[in-house]
Amino acid sequence: MGPTEHVANWIVNLAGEDIPADAKKVARETAFDCLGAMIAGSVEPLAAILADYAAGSGGKAEATIIPTGKRLPAPTAALVNGAAAHALSFDDRSGFSHSASILLPTLLALGEKAGASGREMVEAYVIGHEVGETVMPRDKMDDYPFHRQPVAGRIGAAAACARLMKLNVEQVKMALGIAGSMASGVHHSLGTMTEALHAGLAARDGIMAVELASRGWTAGEKVLEHPSGFIAAFFGSGEDAPALVQRLGHPFRIQDMVMIKKYPCGGSNHFTIDALLELMREHHFDYRDVEQVEISQAYYSVYIDPINQRPRTGLQAKMDMVFNAAATLVLGKIDIETFSPERLNDPRIQEIMDRVRMRVLSKWEISRARVERRWPGGGSQGMTGLPVIVRLKDGTILSKAIPPDRILGSRKNPWGFENIRAKFESNARRALPEHKVQEAVRVWSRVDRIADIKQAIPCLVS
Numbered sequence: 001m002g003p004t005e006h007v008a009n010w011i012v013n014l015a016g017e018d019i020p021a022d023a024k025k026v027a028r029e030t031a032f033d034c035l036g037a038m039i040a041g042s043v044e045p046l047a048a049i050l051a052d053y054a055a056g057s058g059g060k061a062e063a064t065i066i067p068t069g070k071r072l073p074a075p076t077a078a079l080v081n082g083a084a085a086h087a088l089s090f091d092d093r094s095g096f097s098h099s100a101s102i103l104l105p106t107l108l109a110l111g112e113k114a115g116a117s118g119r120e121m122v123e124a125y126v127i128g129h130e131v132g133e134t135v136m137p138r139d140k141m142d143d144y145p146f147h148r149q150p151v152a153g154r155i156g157a158a159a160a161c162a163r164l165m166k167l168n169v170e171q172v173k174m175a176l177g178i179a180g181s182m183a184s185g186v187h188h189s190l191g192t193m194t195e196a197l198h199a200g201l202a203a204r205d206g207i208m209a210v211e212l213a214s215r216g217w218t219a220g221e222k223v224l225e226h227p228s229g230f231i232a233a234f235f236g237s238g239e240d241a242p243a244l245v246q247r248l249g250h251p252f253r254i255q256d257m258v259m260i261k262k263y264p265c266g267g268s269n270h271f272t273i274d275a276l277l278e279l280m281r282e283h284h285f286d287y288r289d290v291e292q293v294e295i296s297q298a299y300y301s302v303y304i305d306p307i308n309q310r311p312r313t314g315l316q317a318k319m320d321m322v323f324n325a326a327a328t329l330v331l332g333k334i335d336i337e338t339f340s341p342e343r344l345n346d347p348r349i350q351e352i353m354d355r356v357r358m359r360v361l362s363k364w365e366i367s368r369a370r371v372e373r374r375w376p377g378g379g380s381q382g383m384t385g386l387p388v389i390v391r392l393k394d395g396t397i398l399s400k401a402i403p404p405d406r407i408l409g410s411r412k413n414p415w416g417f418e419n420i421r422a423k424f425e426s427n428a429r430r431a432l433p434e435h436k437v438q439e440a441v442r443v444w445s446r447v448d449r450i451a452d453i454k455q456a457i458p459c460l461v462s
Contacts, residue, residue, distance in 0.1 A: 011172050024448065035108075102202045103157060183233075276329060293329070
């Protein structure tokens, strides 16, 4: 049995009771958290542009645009909702970057169309995450120019949809082949509206791949292992495929890889934000006391892109570690309003940005850190695990290192459901009246108890 067929068999034949309870719990909480981010993101300009574009395409009324209530074909609804879910960079950080803003909109739209249950949705979510994470050789992910969220995300979305729609093994192989040919997304567009489009397109294409496969559409049946297949195209060689797929479900990874975001910005900013806030609490200083801040970054990190050193938009600022560090020192917090025009032009933040130094690590330094096991697994672009260093005007030097696996919201430092719920409520209030917010919490915080996704949609419509 080849790798692609192995994955297809796993998707089709995995029993729901064989998915660990903690994997389902993380999927449930992450989907709920992302739903709040989607509702909040729906009022952003990019969501309005995309919704207006999608409305002109017409088609069958199959699934709902949240929270407007407009009904469009399921792939189109997933496109709009997926972009909204990633519009604020407030969705999760996970194995293939931001799995929730692809998997939730995909399964929400397809689940509504098909009348699937919440239990089926959660199982498909876990399966989609595991497959999307598995197809990436983590030791070959440095210095790549593509955005792994929409690249691996299309494979994950197709896997999740195939499970939800109960495709057979041959149909799943075709769906994976179709999704592999759709995979795309480059880092150059991070910090623009197109970053959110990455999520929306992957969500749309997951549904499209499965709906085509169910109708008899064909694709390469060895998309993972073929010398000109998915893994070879993005990572250099399909020879890795057999070893990669053998780890599928051994163990399940979602419960160890998902980080629920506390801050609405690029995930690799979080270790810097947490480190600075802890130092400020411990040593009782503020931005006026700071002489210099030093943050170490890999030479290939998108967080040191020179075009974003003075961000012109809130979307650029979300990806800019210099801005996030300065805003943390000045404001003492990072929230949605941090990336407003007023904050971007705050003279205090602009002044402190001049005091933030990005120390770019050489390839040799990174290699040495890996040998000494001081580097996080997977080649994370922004999370070096190295300390943030603050020099105060009185000569005091302070440092704080937040290991990537201990960032607030990660497995080893969980945020707790009450905080996840409070975040959802705050996000949902941007677009829903209070009674709908509370109904949405009651219904969607335990998505696995929903008998029919269609019946759970009205509380998400304003």
